Amino acid sequence: MSVKKGLIKKDLYNLSSYKTSLIIVFICMCILGTSNSTMMNYIPIIMATMSGMIALSTFSYDEIAKSNTYVLTLPTNKKEVIISKYILVISISLVGAIIGFLITPIIIQVMNAIKQENLLSVDWNDLLITTLGGIFGIALIESIQIPSIYKWGPEKGRIQMFILIFILILIIAGAAYLFIQAGFSEYLNAIETFLQSFGIPLLLIVTITLYYISYKVSCRIYLKQD
Amino acid sequence: MKNSIEIKNVSKKYPGFALKNINFCVPEGTIVGLIGENGAGKTTTIKALLNIISSLGDIQVLGKNIRKHEKEIKQDIGVVLDNSFLSEYLTTKKLNTIMKDFYNNWDEKKYMYYIKEFQLPENQLIKEFSSGMKMKLKIAIAISHHPKLLILDEPTSGLDPIVRNEILEIFRKYIEEDETRAILISSHITSDLEHISDYIVLIDKGEIKLDKATTELLENYGIVKCSKEDFEKIKIEDYISYRAGKYQYEVLVADKYEFRRKYDISVIDRPTIEDIMLFYIKGGKA
Numbered sequence: 001m002s003v004k005k006g007l008i009k010k011d012l013y014n015l016s017s018y019k020t021s022l023i024i025v026f027i028c029m030c031i032l033g034t035s036n037s038t039m040m041n042y043i044p045i046i047m048a049t050m051s052g053m054i055a056l057s058t059f060s061y062d063e064i065a066k067s068n069t070y071v072l073t074l075p076t077n078k079k080e081v082i083i084s085k086y087i088l089v090i091s092i093s094l095v096g097a098i099i100g101f102l103i104t105p106i107i108i109q110v111m112n113a114i115k116q117e118n119l120l121s122v123d124w125n126d127l128l129i130t131t132l133g134g135i136f137g138i139a140l141i142e143s144i145q146i147p148s149i150y151k152w153g154p155e156k157g158r159i160q161m162f163i164l165i166f167i168l169i170l171i172i173a174g175a176a177y178l179f180i181q182a183g184f185s186e187y188l189n190a191i192e193t194f195l196q197s198f199g200i201p202l203l204l205i206v207t208i209t210l211y212y213i214s215y216k217v218s219c220r221i222y223l224k225q226d
Numbered sequence: 227m228k229n230s231i232e233i234k235n236v237s238k239k240y241p242g243f244a245l246k247n248i249n250f251c252v253p254e255g256t257i258v259g260l261i262g263e264n265g266a267g268k269t270t271t272i273k274a275l276l277n278i279i280s281s282l283g284d285i286q287v288l289g290k291n292i293r294k295h296e297k298e299i300k301q302d303i304g305v306v307l308d309n310s311f312l313s314e315y316l317t318t319k320k321l322n323t324i325m326k327d328f329y330n331n332w333d334e335k336k337y338m339y340y341i342k343e344f345q346l347p348e349n350q351l352i353k354e355f356s357s358g359m360k361m362k363l364k365i366a367i368a369i370s371h372h373p374k375l376l377i378l379d380e381p382t383s384g385l386d387p388i389v390r391n392e393i394l395e396i397f398r399k400y401i402e403e404d405e406t407r408a409i410l411i412s413s414h415i416t417s418d419l420e421h422i423s424d425y426i427v428l429i430d431k432g433e434i435k436l437d438k439a440t441t442e443l444l445e446n447y448g449i450v451k452c453s454k455e456d457f458e459k460i461k462i463e464d465y466i467s468y469r470a471g472k473y474q475y476e477v478l479v480a481d482k483y484e485f486r487r488k489y490d491i492s493v494i495d496r497p498t499i500e501d502i503m504l505f506y507i508k509g510g511k512a
Contacts, residue, residue, distance in 0.1 A: 002327045002328075003297075003327060003328055005327045006324050006325070006326075006327030006328045009323065009324050009327065010312055010313060010316070010324050013313070013315065013316050013320050013324070014313050014315050014316075017315055061313055061315065062313075064314065065310070065311050065312060065313045065314055066309060066310040066311070067310065067311060067312050067313060068310075069273070069278060069307060069310040070305075070307055070310040070311050070312055071312070072276065072277075072278045073276055073278070073300065073303075073305035073307065073377075074300060074305075074328045074329075075297045075298075075300040075301045075328055075329065076297065076300075076328070077296055077297060226240075226273075226279040226280060
């Protein structure tokens with residue numbers, strides 16, 4: 001674990017240069033929130049996505065310093081390098097989502113103090129769903145982008161990721177179209193009831209599965225790479 | 227004498243380039259210089275040696291197979307790469323906390339001593355360092371966990387003569403501290419190796435062309451300078467390669483004393499390692 005700690009520390013130190021940007025974004029979000037109350041619901045999504053994207057930028061730092069080669073001269077191996085990256089990326093995204101979850105009620109309190117004529121209340125259920133939605137969204141992006149980066153590098157990997165996401169959207173839209181065409185739309189209510197009961201655990205299972213598949217694909221790519 | 231590195235029949239194929247059955251060793255207590263043109267295969271050899279790239283053949287480092295005992299071996303070696311490092315956005319202090327996690331034997335006191343000795347700032351980002359300072363930092367990291375072996379890829383490239391000399395002095399001290407230590411140093415600046423290396427290994431187009439003691443190369447090898455007529459009298463087995471100039475021929479011979487006994491040619495110069503490298507790579511053979 002100690003070596004992985006070293007690898008994660010290296011990335012966290014790299015990211016510490018983002019401190020100022022993070023504070024600025026946070027202030028911007030508060031301003032946006034005070035001007036538009038509907039934005040409140042999206043804070044956890046924005047925070048999770050932003051944190052995840054920041055974590056992914058560590059790959060660019062590695063490319064600039066060509067650190068992938070240097071790291072492999074240290075007492076570690078490619079598998080540990082991959083595991084450390086996933087731990088870092090997942091942790092930062094989770095922390096972002098949790099911060100988003102925690103600051104939303106605070107921002108609402110601040111807004112209520114400023115605009116007393118239009119009091120807002122915290123919808124905890126909605127907040128939980130948007131937080132989990134944010135985690136799932138960034139998990140989807142990360143689980144596609146990390147193997148893409150290992151395969152094509154951070155620059156090309158980003159383009160390939162957008163292509164993959166576009167294909168994914170096409171597949172989902174196509175499946176939805178076929179679903180309606182096949183006359184299954186009458187089951188929509190049943191599906192909605194199912195999602196209300198099992199949506200959260202299902203989302204968690206899908207998120208974990210996405211990361212697991214992504215990790216396996218990354219290993220397969222990076223371990224073969226010279 | 228034990229070998230710190232033993233490379234036997236190591237091959238690696240890339241489109242357009244291949245390492246072809248590389249064989250050489252680095253004995254304990256010695257500095258071995260790996261020389262060759264840019265793109266000759268020096269870095270590929272080092273990457274194969276460190277198991278960064280896959281390769282065929284047998285590689286033993288500190289008496290163990292690198293593929294089977296990679297992490298264990300890497301605890302005992304220090305590596306410096308010319309154009310690759312952890313990050314430019316770190317400070318020497320932060321590097322210390324990172325390296326503690328990697329090496330079981332990380333010696334914080336020794337590291338801080340080197341940082342002071344090399345006059346490196348503690349809280350300044352590495353990206354603001356000069357090339358010489360960056361290289362000194364890489365060396366400080368490579369030797370602060372008491373490694374038994376140093377593997378250095380182009381450690382003096384792009385540095386001015388004063389810094390190069392300081393760096394070579396560090397390597398000299400490191401090897402003098404313990405006679406079981408060893409250094410493999412790759413460089414295309416052959417003059418540096420002339421002063422510190424015990425053996426020279428020349429690699430060209432992925433093949434080992436020469437593996438000899440430095441003293442033998444500098445003392446026994448010679449560059450014969452002669453006319454075309456005299457050159458034509460020299461038997462093919464008595465020289466390594468030649469270069470035809472406008473007014474004279476230059477011929478590299480492996481034993482200048484033997485050559486002098488055989489031929490009536492008196493002008494034989496002492497070669498530098500660079501001369502020898504050029505003759506092996508660019509020279510012709512009748």
